[in-house]
Amino acid sequence: xxxxxxxxxxxxxxxxxxxxxxxxxxxxxxxxxxxxxxxxxxxxxxxxxxxxxxxxxxxxxxxxxxxxxxxxxxxxxxxxxxxxxxxxxxxxxxxxxxxxxxxxxxxxxxxxxxxxxxxxxxxxxxxxxxxxxxxxxxxxxxxxxxxxxxxxxxxxxxxxxxxxxxxxxxxxxxxxxx
Amino acid sequence: xxxxxxxxxxxxxxxxxxxxxxxxxxxxxxxxxxxxxxxxxxxxxxxxxxxxxxxxxxxxxxxxxxxxxxxxxxxxxxxxx
Numbered sequence: 319x320x321x322x323x324x325x326x327x328x329x330x331x332x333x334x335x336x337x338x339x340x341x342x343x344x345x346x347x348x349x350x351x352x353x354x355x356x357x358x359x360x361x362x363x364x365x366x367x368x369x370x371x372x373x374x375x376x377x378x379x380x381x382x383x384x385x386x387x388x389x390x391x392x393x394x395x396x397x398x399x400x401x402x403x404x405x406x407x408x409x410x411x412x413x414x415x416x417x418x419x420x421x422x423x424x425x426x427x428x429x430x431x432x433x434x435x436x437x438x439x440x441x442x443x444x445x446x447x448x449x450x451x452x453x454x455x456x457x458x459x460x461x462x463x464x465x466x467x468x469x470x471x472x473x474x475x476x477x478x479x480x481x482x483x484x485x486x487x488x489x490x491x492x493x494x495x496x
Numbered sequence: 497x498x499x500x501x502x503x504x505x506x507x508x509x510x511x512x513x514x515x516x517x518x519x520x521x522x523x524x525x526x527x528x529x530x531x532x533x534x535x536x537x538x539x540x541x542x543x544x545x546x547x548x549x550x551x552x553x554x555x556x557x558x559x560x561x562x563x564x565x566x567x568x569x570x571x572x573x574x575x576x577x
Contacts, residue, residue, distance in 0.1 A: 373577050389576070392504055392569055394553040396576075420576060432577050452577055460550075460569075461576030462505035473506040474575035479548040481555055 340416065341400040343393050343461075345423040348372070348430040353417040357437045360415060367441035369448040373432040375425045379474075382467040389422045389431060392460040396420065399459040402481055406454065407436070407447050410491065414438045414447045420461055431463075450494035457486050497522055499562055501529060502569040507547065510539040520562070526551060527558040529568050546573050 338352045350370050357368065375387050404416050417435040425431055432455060436447040455461075458481045463474045480486065501516050508514050511533070520528055526549045534541045550569040551560050562568060 390505055391576070392502065392550070392553070392571065395550055395555070395569070398554065456574070456577045458574070459576045460504065460548075460571050460574055462572065463575045464505070473509070473572070475506070475546070475573040476575040477573055478546050479555070479571055479574045 338417075338419075341397055341404070341418050343391050343396045343400075343420045343422060345421065348419050348421050348433040350433055350435065353419065353433055353435045357415050357417045357435050361437065364413070364439050365437045366439045367444040368435060368437045369441070369444040371432075371434040371448050371452055372430045373452065375427050375429050375431060377427045379465060379467070382465070382469075384427065385466045385468065386427065387425050387431070387466070388464045389420075389425060390462050390464070391420065391422050393422075395460045399481065402458070403451055403454045406487065407451065410450070411438060411443045411447050414443060416447070416451060418451060418455070420455070420459065422461070446494045450490050453490035453493050454487070457483075457490060497524075497564040499529065499565070500567045501533065502567060504569070505572050507540060507543060507570050507572050511537050524562055525558065526556060526560050526562060526568055529562065530558065530570065533570070540570075543570070543572055547571055548574075 338356050340356060354368055377384050400418050407414050407416050415437045419433045421431050434448055434451050436444045438444045457477045458479045460479060465472050465474055499518050499520060501518050503511050503514055518529060548571040549558055550556055552567050
């Protein structure tokens with residue numbers, strides 16, 4: 319529908335969802351649809367593909383029956399790491415657009431801990447970039463999960479975070495483009 | 497001079513605090529702060545090779561100089577996603 323210049327601008331009630339930020343970290347539950355909408359705003363019609371990824375809390379890990387997870391983050395640095403990953407993505411896949419949210423706090427089995435949306439003219443690039451982003455999240459974003467399982471709890475420790483580690487970055491790209 | 501140390505995940509558990517003010521000599525680096533902490537909390541020393549450090553919410557190397565009022569963070573290996 320085309321709006322004429324003199325038409326009144328539609329008003330939204332307070333309950334109307336506002337366009338979410340492309341990058342966010344915090345305790346709010348994640349949803350893909352608002353991210354897909356947010357990324358579509360800048361599309362200008364060039365997109366041929368939107369790829370979405372949700373990371374979920376799984377009920378088992380390394381032979382343990384998981385009860386729930388608690389996520390902790392160094393939030394200001396996490397947001398900078400998101401922006402860094404975004405820059406890397408656009409270096410590797412010019413024109414790619416990214417939305418990335420990570421959740422913190424207690425998450426139950428089946429809840430989403432991370433949501434990634436990539437958009438680009440071609441699906442192969444959007445799929446590859448989406449995979450690249452989750453690998454980089456696991457490498458360099460300052461977020462930690464504590465696993466509560468039947469019989470105890472443990473901090474999960476993965477990668478030593480070093481954004482300047484080019485070998486890690488190359489590894490993420492290899493996985494993404496395999 | 498006075499700086500603030502931020503600790504996360506298991507490092508926070510070892511120290512029993514997420515944030516602590518520290519008094520350090522002028523001209524100190526992040527390494528000075530780490531060495532002091534690791535001396536005080538022996539459980540931390542094991543993280544010397546695997547942890548990352550940050551200065552005022554930016555990743556920084558251990559030889560980065562710190563200044564009055566800076567926030568220094570020590571980060572165990574990450575496990576997001």
